Amino acid sequence: MVTLNEESQYIRSIYLKREQIASYEHFPLNLLFIQNFQELTFHPNVTYIVGENGMGKSTLLEGIAVALGFNPEGGTLNFNFSSFDSHSNLDEYLRIVKGINRAKDHFFFRAESFYNVATNIEALDREPGPGPKIIDSYGGKSLHEQSHGESFFAAFMERFQGNGLYILDEPEAALSPLRQMSMLARINELVNQGSQFIISTHSPIIMAYPKSKIIQLTEEGMSESTLEDTQHYSIMKQFFEDKNRLLHHLFQ
Secondary structure, eight states, X not given: OOOOOTTTOSEEEEEEOGGGOSOSSSTTTTSHHHHTOOOEEOOSSEEEEEESTTSSHHHHHHHHHXXXXXXXXXXXXXXXXXXXXXXXXXXXXXXXXXOSSXXXXXXXXXXXXXXXXXXXXXXXXXXXXXXXXXXXGGXXXXXXXXXXXXXXXXXXXXXXXXXXXXXXXXXXXXXXXXXXXXXXXXXXXXXXXXXXEEXXXXXXXXXXXXXXXXXXXETXXXXXXXXXXXXXXXXXXXXXXXXXXXXXXXXX
């Protein structure tokens, strides 16, 4: 077991390069959490970025990933393709503070564009070459021949190798609650193999990992939270504790 700590983690924190910002009028700099941005310090094991739709979670994760050298649509650091160039330029304004150690494995997982990653893998594997096929590191079965959830899980279970830096944007998108709990177990395995995660999620199940920090984005900015204090947890708790009352109010 090699769990990272504050001295050995791969990514320590990020700052906003305010001295390079001339105006906050246009996207993504007009996002409220950007205008109130303070230093974001990452947990050595798992950091969650949570918040309501439109708060900028995916934009922040994308900016961090691109600043680290990842392809905006996801994959490893070796992926270099573009299906549709739509990413923001937030990466240009982020200063990333790295730790003294370097990860041996890297992956940027985006639920919305993982199909494009799968397509690029098939295209690369059709090209002649001496080495093994890329798909072999995902379990050997075409990601397009699996359900959405199965292909997601193949990446988590087969491709992630440990001693890694893994940035995950809404990984629960195609996973059942049972699979989400299985993913928590997989996160724990990889943390115990020297990995660090940065995860954007709406799922209270996914954000329940104990060795973690939850950063919540709101209209007031960015703040640290507990699972029980997140809006996601509160709404789900209200729903299951008094479903009929909540539905009554919704349908009025």
